[in-house]
Amino acid sequence: MKIFDIESVPGKKIFEFVDMFEYPHGTVEKMPIVIVQGTEEKPVFLLTGNIHGNEVHGLVTLQEVIKAIEPEDVKGTVIIIPTLNPAGLLTLTRSPFYDRSDPNRLWPDPKPKKEPKLKYEDPYDKNLDPLEYPSVQEVFYTKLAEIFSDVDYFIDLHCHSVRSFPFSYVDRVYYDEKKEGEKEESQKLFDKTLDMAKAFGFPIVLEDPPRHYFRQNLHRSTTGSFTNKQRKPGFTVELGASDIVVMDIIKSAKNAVLNVLKWANNLDGEPISIKTNPEINKEIWREIAIRVQETGLYIPLVKAGEIVKQNEPIAVVHDIFGEVKETIVAPEYGTILAFYDDIRCYTNRSIASFLTKNTVDIIMPWEYEKKEDKEE
Numbered sequence: 383m384k385i386f387d388i389e390s391v392p393g394k395k396i397f398e399f400v401d402m403f404e405y406p407h408g409t410v411e412k413m414p415i416v417i418v419q420g421t422e423e424k425p426v427f428l429l430t431g432n433i434h435g436n437e438v439h440g441l442v443t444l445q446e447v448i449k450a451i452e453p454e455d456v457k458g459t460v461i462i463i464p465t466l467n468p469a470g471l472l473t474l475t476r477s478p479f480y481d482r483s484d485p486n487r488l489w490p491d492p493k494p495k496k497e498p499k500l501k502y503e504d505p506y507d508k509n510l511d512p513l514e515y516p517s518v519q520e521v522f523y524t525k526l527a528e529i530f531s532d533v534d535y536f537i538d539l540h541c542h543s544v545r546s547f548p549f550s551y552v553d554r555v556y557y558d559e560k561k562e563g564e565k566e567e568s569q570k571l572f573d574k575t576l577d578m579a580k581a582f583g584f585p586i587v588l589e590d591p592p593r594h595y596f597r598q599n600l601h602r603s604t605t606g607s608f609t610n611k612q613r614k615p616g617f618t619v620e621l622g623a624s625d626i627v628v629m630d631i632i633k634s635a636k637n638a639v640l641n642v643l644k645w646a647n648n649l650d651g652e653p654i655s656i657k658t659n660p661e662i663n664k665e666i667w668r669e670i671a672i673r674v675q676e677t678g679l680y681i682p683l684v685k686a687g688e689i690v691k692q693n694e695p696i697a698v699v700h701d702i703f704g705e706v707k708e709t710i711v712a713p714e715y716g717t718i719l720a721f722y723d724d725i726r727c728y729t730n731r732s733i734a735s736f737l738t739k740n741t742v743d744i745i746m747p748w749e750y751e752k753k754e755d756k757e758e
């Protein structure tokens with residue numbers, strides 16, 4: 383297969399760089415890519431990391447995967463992009479310095495577009511709309527996403543926060559209500575994606591329900607776009623803390639990647655058992671916010687991944703002298719995904735992400751909002 387001007391070679395592991403765009407001083411930004419091809423082309427598995435430049439666990443995991451797989455063991459093709467954001471890696475920042483928008487919100491938009499109908503004429507209407515003029519980053523990702531049509535499976539590796547445990551984010555699947563059979567097709571796609579995430583072996587968390595998902599542009603994330611535009615299984619993995627490398631995380635993430643390559647038939651062999659919390663792996667979770675009423679300093683009482691019952695204390699808010707101003711309890715049965723990397727808190731703000739059983743539909747129409755009954 384061909385990616386930009388790089389051609390994979392049957393029976394070879396190739397290491398290349400692709401040109402991304404030109405800098406003002408005339409040099410060209412380059413993105414590293416490894417393609418391991420067996421004797422056949424299919425299936426094609428895409429593995430990417432470090433789109434957020436400070437999230438390095440994915441990058442190092444992929445380096446381990448590159449070492450672990452040889453073309454003679456691979457069936458089909460495995461494409462590995464250790465960093466989707468080389469400039470962000472150099473500055474260890476989420477976004478690259480040349481474009482401060484979130485790079486994981488710039489991928490092809492799967493949502494059917496509604497053109498605004500204006501009651502006036504403006505020859506400069508397009509000129510005023512920044513969304514009509516994609517950044518060099520978005521132009522490059524749009525071009526790179528052309529390979530999605532050849533890719534069968536996709537995993538993008540990220541990091542969440544210091545106190546989080548590794549887990550997988552799976553997107554809801556959206557369908558067009560006017561297209562016959564698309565709802566059923568969406569259910570099948572979700573089932574397959576879930577199967578793939580289970581083979582990976584980490585706890586599974588659904589992305590937010592649509593109102594909040596679209597507001598954050600998550601449908602334009604790497605795997606949000608892949609799943610909902612290409613209609614193929616892909617998901618995002620979150621590997622603990624940013625900025626640093628913890629070898630235990632790398633080891634289990636590498637084994638999880640190898641497991642999913644076996645699931646996809648890119649590799650032979652039995653899956654390796656992954657050390658995770660079996661109690662957490664029983665559920666499909668969704669995230670909710672833990673908010674405080676009092677301003678102060680918050681102290682966790684439980685660890686991320688510890689199962690808690692409804693109303694069990696999970697954190698306290700101290701005043702500056704250490705007096706407890708507020709005790710925060712679990713809103714439901716569930717577990718803390720992560721307390722945020724902070725101690726300060728202000729009234730109404732969220733201090734942690736909490737996982738609870740999902741009760742919201744997973745297969746959703748693009749037009750998820752109820753239409754108001756027109757008043758006569």
Ligand SMILES: [Zn+2]
Nearest residue numbers: 434437540541
């Ligand atoms: Zn990220």
